[in-house]
Amino acid sequence: MAFEKTTDIKELRLAANSIRRDIVEMITAAGSGHPAGSLGLADVFSALFFGVMEHDPQNPGWEGRDRFVLSNGHVCPVLYSALAETGYFPKEELITLRKMGSRLQGHPHKGALPGIENSSGPLGQGLPIAVGMALVAKREGRPQRAYCVVSDGEQQEGQIWEAAMLAAKYKLSNLIVTMDRNYIQIDGSTMEVNPLDPISDKYRAFNWNVIEVDGHDMEALLLAYSKAQKEQEKPTMIIARTVPGKGVPFMEGLVGWHGKAPKEDDAQKAYAALEDERKKITEGA
């Protein structure tokens, strides 16, 4: 079923809820993967894929599409789910994640699956790829934008700052990046491993338009993207504060779920919590 672009907050929250369920199901079936970051980004991906970007899942190669680049490839379950939920490929395929012969590789492979615009895994490479895409559109006077999602831990890669500098040099106002500011990375808190703050000031100093937002507030996210689209001079960094594991109470905020798959009974608990949440959204709570 093809999706219809919407700005209806309830629908977008329901889509995020479906994405969360997919993520738990996929990673549980795979037996490995990164649930916390993926769950934390469900609202951002729902906003982007259902509400913000111009794209056509029935025609993934449509030349006029906005480009979407995932820079922190390890959270690909959230991308795979958003692609399946919007109709790029059948949802049944989601549970093949990380299995032999699957198009859903452990980290995204461009060419393997419709809708995947870049291969990723090693951190830091997606942002400059998005810079290249935005630059082509800008130079050729086309209206497309490049949307990119980066993680916060990824900011420790030097290449990110090479890309940040270049995007500002070429005034890529058609580049809209969302940072998953969840304060976790493999070895613990970003504050302990290698502190990033003041991260907003860093991007401002690099001549970016910086917007800070609650990454689970759908209304605020839509407003942030709308502001970013109006920017004329600078690339935009939307720093989305997120809770890792969001929506699955026993995972929320815990570093331990960065790279650990849920067991079947964990998954059942997660589905129950997500079902409750779904009811609340439907009832308008």
Added chain:
Amino acid sequence: MAVEFIENPEAKKSTRDGFGRALEEIGEKDGNAWALTADVSESSRTHWFAEKFPARFVQVGVAEQNLASVAAGIATCGKRPFISAFGAFSPGRNFDQIRVSICYSNLPVVIHASHTGLTVGPDGASHQILEDVALMRSLPNMNVLVPSDFEQVKKATHALYEAKAPGYLRTSREKVPVFTTPETPLSLGGSNTFLEGGDAAILACGPLVPYALEAARELKSEGISCSVVDMYSIKPIDRAKIEEMAKKTGVLVTVEEHQVHGGMGSAVAEVFCSLKIDATLRIHGMYDRFGESGGAKELLKKYKLDAAGIKEVVSEEVKKNKG
């Protein structure tokens, strides 16, 4: 039959000029051709393209990792980017980006590495990349060419562009004799046999080919008759030529401005080891060590990569194997 070449050519040109001129030609005929550089537009010869096609030129500054990934992004939009920098930094510094952003996505980005090998000279070992061919030929989807003079580099640039795949082109700084013509063949997976002889085959690449030809001429006067093959296509490699030369001469000597580990000699060895032929292979190059400052010629002499050095190595191998 041997491929014709110019004996004692008068003209000398740098191989990087060949890249720059071919890039200009490609830019002329294909509006989707782009060029990117990392603060070395003149020395890596993208400046001619930049002057003519500023809207398709990108200056990333001193940022070789970005150079590779931004080019990958540009390539996903149906463009044909060429990235150009010193070999010591690209691919020396951006292997991961070339591997994942470019090769894993199988994007048609051509990587031009100028200033490779010992002949960078006075800049010293940090700049004399001798490991790049090993890095690049290990990557799936990548083609690797190390052409020998201005004319051949021009054709190689076109060949890598036509291949619509990741490509690696190695050039050098020094002006070297233009001993081929616009008609000399060049193709992916090809090679050029410039001299035919039965006692040994010298398989050389890049700016060492003219030295190999000179060594062969001198060896002939001592009664050793050599074939000289320009193995400019390192990946894919001309397997049939390696077999033919092994059968014909029994003594193969590879010669390159690269570590003996992983370069053209290793590529030849990977074919050679499966041949059921009584023959020997000597891989000549840099023997697991860094270079140093000096003039290009002085360095080639010291490391036995000039005509006299090649002659000595070949003669040693022939004596050892043919008594």
